[in-house]
Amino acid sequence: MGVLNIGKTALAAQQAAIQVTSNNISNAGNADYARQIAKLSPGVEVGIQPGVSMGTGVYLDSVSRQVDDALEERIRASTSDDQAAGLKQQQLTQVESVFNALGDNDLSSQLSTFFNSWSSLANNPLDQGLRQVVLQTGDTITNTFKSMRAQFNSIASDADKQLSTLVTQANQLVDQVAKYNQQIAVAQAGTGQGANALCDQRDAALKQLSQLVDIKVQDTGNGMVNVMIGSEPIVLQDTSRGLQLSTTQVNGKTETVLATVAHEAELQPTSGQIGALLSMKSDTSVVDQLDSLAGNLIFELNKLHSSGQGSQWLTTATGSNKVADPAAALNTAGAGLPFTPTTGNFIVQVRQKSTGLVTSQLVNVDLDGQNNNDTTLTSLAADLSTVTGLNASVASGQLKISAQSDYEFSFSQDTSGTLAALGVNSFFTGTNASDIAVSADLKAQPALLAAAANGDQGDNTNARAIAQLGSTALSGLNGQSLSVAYDSLVTAVGTESSNAKTAQQATQAVSDTLTSQRESLSGVSLDEEATNLIQEQRAYQAAARVISTVDQMMQMLLQIT
């Protein structure tokens, strides 16, 4: 009866092998599935007589997953890098598109148009129409600055939303991995075998997790894996420590970081989508530079404008920038001005309308911090009040100057930057890209636009100087001019975007190559499975034939009796 038994083992073993093959075929399109191989072993030999032993058939030894753990780890690392690079490229493309640098109406062209409009005004300073053009082109610039700033804000807030969604996803995945760990350990129960489907699912979860954040996976030997970010574990055996966003103080700035829920340990992901978003979130250089550009444009142009005169002189002027403490020296934090004035002086000229005679007075601004006599807003207002024909006061932190009836006034030769810092007789109001605007006083009275520097209504000296400002090296921009600084910002963003594209292509190539390697090992080839199926079918048929042969032999024996 031994032969019949051998046939039986063969039937059972081939059936199992066909089941594995069918399982492979049915998962041929599943990228997370690892090909399984049924390993058959011959039965234990039985001794019949001394020196002679015979086989007892075939048994299913194991069903093993074809997975290279080291390769999986490399795939996860490259996936993290690839996802980080892809996300960075996506973000930078968005940033670059805000600049629209090569468009016909980008900020760089608008700045040129703006400064050219001053040059046109210099050609004909008495033309009121050209004053309108200057104000309109100024308006265009301020709107562009604001809209760019708003677009950057919305890119940032979109990124924030994305980040919190991704962290929630990652947290779920981490929990899943811990759960799979537990299930696999139970299923394998110390054998180190079985639970192939669970392993596939855990690998899939880990791969998904690696898209979000760069992880390291360690096999603990009992079927479970530990997962770490950097050197900080997020999954220990069957326990998930959880992921969440929290804030921390870095150099006085609040920064968002990734941390575990348990123990609140700070994590430092370097790649993956979450890593990329966090690093871009902390890098605000583009917005900072745009603000710095707008700030420099505002202050430098206002310095020139506040020392110039319009074709009409002022009858009233209000500082657009507020001082927090009117009794504090103007260059101190107590005053809280967005731009810092220095020691110097300016001339205020008062013209009596009825006689046309102009009287000038020098106003000193002392900000050397010595002798306890530094200029404050209050003292400045008091000084200005002593000028014949002028009234000056401080109202809610703003300097208000008004001419008495029959008088009008103007300013010139401000070496201290005080007027610009206070926003008196300024062209722009605001302090950065988000609040830059053309002075409403000028829009209401274009004749106040200061094209002149000597008080004559047809002078163009100041307009010429302002027309040159776009190309003038500014210390606030590290010796770069406004246009050069803007162009280099745009070029830097473009270069970074281009580099990110190249980097993304490189990481993708690595990731593709590794995936291809994995597929080559773990993927299901239908042709191969078909071959296997034929082999197993034939083996099964042959085993059945053995049984039928034994059966015939048995019948023969039975007929004898």
Added chain:
Amino acid sequence: MSVTSINTARVSLVQQLSVVQRQLSSNQTNLLDVQTQLSTGKRLNKISDDPAAGAAVLQLRKTLADRQAYADSLTTVSSNLGQVDSTLSNLTDMLRQAQQTASANVGSIVSASDRTAAASVVSSLYDQVLSLANQQNQGVYLFGGDQGATAPYVADLGGIRFDGSQKVLANEVDEGASLALNAPAGSIFGDLSGRVAGSVDLTGPNAQAPLTPLTQLADLKGGVGLDLASGFVITNGAKSATIDLTGAKTLEDLCNRVKAANVGAVARINADGTGIDICNAVQGTAMSITENGGTTAADLGIRTFSPTTRLADLNDGSGIGAVVGNDIEITRSDGTKFQVDLSSAQTVQDAMSAINTASGGNVSATFSTTGADGIILTDTAGGPGPISVASINGSNAAAGLGLDGTVTGNTVLTGRDVGAVHTGGIFTSLANLRDALVHNDQNGITAAAGELQNDLNRVVLVRGQVGAMAQEASNRQTQIQDQNVATQSLLSGLQDTDYNAAITKFQTLQTALQAQLQTTGKVLNQSLMDFLQ
């Protein structure tokens, strides 16, 4: 396009599909890229397409925008200078006409009534020149400098007062180069008199050069030797005003007082910033500055005629016309004559001393202390005849010193004020011609014709300069156009699509895509299963 290396032993279904997917999407991305290039006509659509070329494009676009501003300025320069040129052409014609009138009215054949008639022609020319001087271009006075909103030349005190600015507007026409937007009124029509240039250095320890409008009067000359209490008197034409400095604190106050006096005089700080000038702004009047009982005018160095006045400054800077050797012969009341050599005299005081030395005691030269400034000769010889002064040896010193004045009681000769300041210019010359014609004064007509010749020479010179500037503007315009063509072509090379290359690439990619789809269709359809029955 990333290529996945396929050095693998087994090919799985997922692998086959993902490779196909990746390569299709990569191919389609490239196709889209070329399509964008073809449809926009631009190779560079954003900086990241080619950062190096992008940076160059930004730079070139800035250069083009800058040049646009320069081109606009040049258009204004050309238009303004064109207008100036046609004005100068008209002006030249008018000056020639005035000259012809002058030369036609010299000689004995012409009667006084002919000359009176000719005077009305000159009067009409005078008015025409005035309207030329006040010509407007797009609502702006062409010769108004930086005060183009108001007429630069205004009738005042019987003459023409210059109200414009001496500043000529300019604007950038290239990096570091600028051109004038208009022509200087002064060098064409005349503006302010050269005198009185303050002859005294007013700087002091607290009033260092350059003086500013804010310099305190009390600080001038270190605060010593300056009489500010008395004030001074400005007489211009028929108008006279006392400039009272009471309460004036700064140089600006002083200038304002002069301006407020409204006598056609302009006070300003001199170019070196060391003193003050008071200029006559009216063509056709004489301005003198005298003391108001004190020494203010002399202290400020602005007295027009005084013992310390340099002879060279007299008669509007033409001096007294002294020659080598004796210049004047004085005939005393007793008939005795003596001659005086003035060639080494520098100041009015020197001249008076020379007379006193040569006179031998019977004639004394003193400077007037009351009324108009002038030299007074007093004869104590006691003779019957009137004292008289005549120039000799071709000198003009008698008239030059004003000693051709009136004689009172045969013994006192009151000299004229020869320090009075006139403002040169076309209106002065035309007025002089008109007055000479009216007064039937042949010498005056000849002199005016000479002045007109000077004016004409000056106008022709300015016209030449304006022409040269217009030429420069036109050259620069051409240059900018040429440069723009070069820049545009550079720009096009950097950012425009090379259609040949792009279309070739498009074809290649299309072919590749086709081949890919065909092979994929075939390969994916094949399976061992198809062959097993």
